[in-house]
Amino acid sequence: MSSAVHQVAIPVDLWEEEVEAVITTWFVSDAAQVDKGDLLAEVMAEKIQFEIVAPVTGTLAIVKHQDQLIDKGDVIATITSAPD
């Protein structure tokens, strides 16, 4: 009966090179309700944009904001799912 916190991380294989990436857009606000599979954010590495979708349903807490630099593996948000 407890809620669970899930991490939204940049997949470590999203792009190949060791390059700087940036969060270009958050499509949802901090503390918003999101459903599994919802488009959450776009990130850009070397002028290529990648989509980040919600891994679970729950309440979003943004960790890394728009225009912040990110690396592969970084946690950019957490999603707290409702108690079972």
Next chain:
Amino acid sequence: MAAKERKLTVARAMAEAMAQEMRIDEHVFVMGEDVGPLGGVFGNTRGLFEEFGAERVRDTPISETAFMGAAVGAAADGMRPIVELMFVDFFGVCFDAIYNLMAKNTYFSGGNVNVPAVIMTSTGGGYSDGGQHSQCLYGTFAHLPGMKVVVPSNAFDAKGMMTAAIRDNSPVVYMFHKGLQGMGWLGTEAGATVNVPEEQYTVEIGKAATVSEGEDVTIVSLGMGVHHSLHAAAQLREQGVSAEVVDLRTLVPLDRDHIVNSVKKTGRLVVVDEDYQSYGVSGEIIASVVERDMSILRSPPQRVAYPDIPIPFARHMEQWALPNAEKIVTACLKATQNDE
């Protein structure tokens, strides 16, 4: 519970509008450089090639004269082309098709030929791309009769005005600012990414919008300038000055009534335009107010526009020349402190 958010970037909003209209109208097709598998260098045709294929989403050679002429001809022959010329700066090579054919054929034919083409193009600088990739040239298109000209400042308007533009029987020039698109390498104004309904809708061409109410001074702007103006209005509020921000949204036909009504209320006018200052949009806005009723102005109108110089490449020089919130604040304070 509040309605679920559905924010889109301007780029996604444009693509969604085109896709939805292409699904219901087989006459609509898209043409331009890299609009196909790449999805447009500014992201605004992403997904179209995959859904509609190469017949309706046509990559062209870098031959603007040819594909602009083809679009104008196709429109006169009953199609509804959406044609992109990547940067507004490069229109010079294909202006005959636009100025002498697209804008005039309805008139020349006594109203017997419609030219329902949409020309979309990117405007604006701020990211050091040099003087031939950074201009706005709004006035260049708005000056010549025969074309409607729209400049959305956010994703909601971008979608609704694209749908309206495609359905319009007149040619429409649809100008989008690169800094509002949601492309990371350009930087993106967060205020442009707003909630957008999934279903189709139109935003009427020719209607301005008051995006922030105020009492002391009217700031009139378009595109990226609307966001600079909103940031300036927030700073002015802290200094006790209440600024009203009017987003033109459409340059042709210009919503002069809306502008005049706002200035009637505030008595002061500041125009913000990233296009060159002289012989352009900012002068037209001021003239529109003064011609109607000079007595409503309590102080001389001010402009924050691009100086009459080629756009510098060097970052500190370009940033010096661009409109920004600080310059708008200064202009508004000058307008409100120079009262009679």
